[in-house]
Amino acid sequence: MKHHLFTPPGQQALEAVMQRRPLLAFDFDGTLAPIVTRPDDARVAIGVAHRLEQLAEHLPVAIVTGRRVDDVxxxxxxxxxxxxxxxxxxxxxxxxxxxEVYIALTDKLNALRLKIETSAEALASAGIQVEDKRHSLAFHYRLARDRDAALVTIETLLRGLDPALASFGGKCVVNVVAADAPDKGDAVAMLVARSKSDAAMFVGDDLNDESVFESAQPHWLTVRIGRDDPLSRARFYLDTHSEVATMLQKMLALLR
Structure with missing residues (x-):
């Protein structure tokens, strides 16, 4: 990441991708909605939702998230x-x-589910909430009194993880998925083809969004919320999710 999206290079990149009538893809938590203490409280602000609805009248819009579909x-x-x-x-x-492949993916998580059951008391004592999303498991520790200790508890539980599974961190969360499950990069590429789009614009904020940033074609536009990761492969950044509404308004103006 070298430039804020609202600089001249960012504006040029935004104009270029919008001329291609791209797929518009967005992460949810930390991108369209702020990171909140309790995940159940997360919502898209009315103004942002209205702008997205307007964009969806002209271009394909996608949400690509770590949450379950029926949750988000x-x-x-x-x-x-x-x-x-x-x-x-x-x-x-x-x-x-x-x-049958999806069933196999979820089955790979069953041994870990059993391990979680036997460790339920220790996880609860550490302030860790386990979310079973069928295709993945999430260990949330935002509410832990000692987040460092909670992370150690999670890492200890996952020690010797089945090679068929993969774990990756996030903002006060550790996720576990099947190692061969499709990631966000796979999903966005698939949606570009499905929507018959010539390009994509993707906006995300966390480690699991890097698979899109890393695999993006040169003519795509990738934007990261926050500049806290200097190693991110996103081309541009916004400082906070509160700038998303302004970005969407600029996109609508370019359509007009």
Whole structure:
């Protein structure tokens, strides 16, 4: 990341991608909605939802999130063309993999589920909330009194993790998925093809969004919320999610 999106180079890149009539894809938490203490409280602000609804009248709009599809849909305030959940592994309209493969993916998590059951007391004592999203598991520790100690508890639980599984961090969360499950990069590439778009614009804020940033074609536009990761492969950044509304307004102006 070298430039803020609202600099001349960022404006030029935004104009260029909008001329291509791109797929517009967005992460949810920390991007369209602020990071909140309790994930159940997350919602898209009315103004942002209204702008997204206007954009969706002209271009394909997608939400690509770590949440379950049925969890995120009621939080949006508008109806996107596509919602992909579980970090890219959950596609309700057209599964990227046959049903039997998805069953195999979730089955790979069963041994870890059993381990979680036997460690439930220790996890609760450390302030860790476990979310089972079927295609993935999330260990939330934002509410822990000692986040460092909570992270150690999670890492200890995941020690010797089955090679068929993969774990990755995030903002006060550790996620576990099947190692061969589709990721967000796979999901966005698939949606570009499905929507017959010539390009994509993707906005995200966390480690699991890097698979899109890293695999993006040169003519795509990638934007990261926050400049806290100097190693991010996103081309541009916004300082906070509060700038998303302004970005969407600029996109609407370019359409007009």
């Amino acid at each position: 849909a009621p939080r949006l305030g508008f109806d996107p063309h596509y919602i992909i959940g579980n970090h890219g592994a959950e596609d309700p309209e057209q599964p990227a993999l046959p049903p």
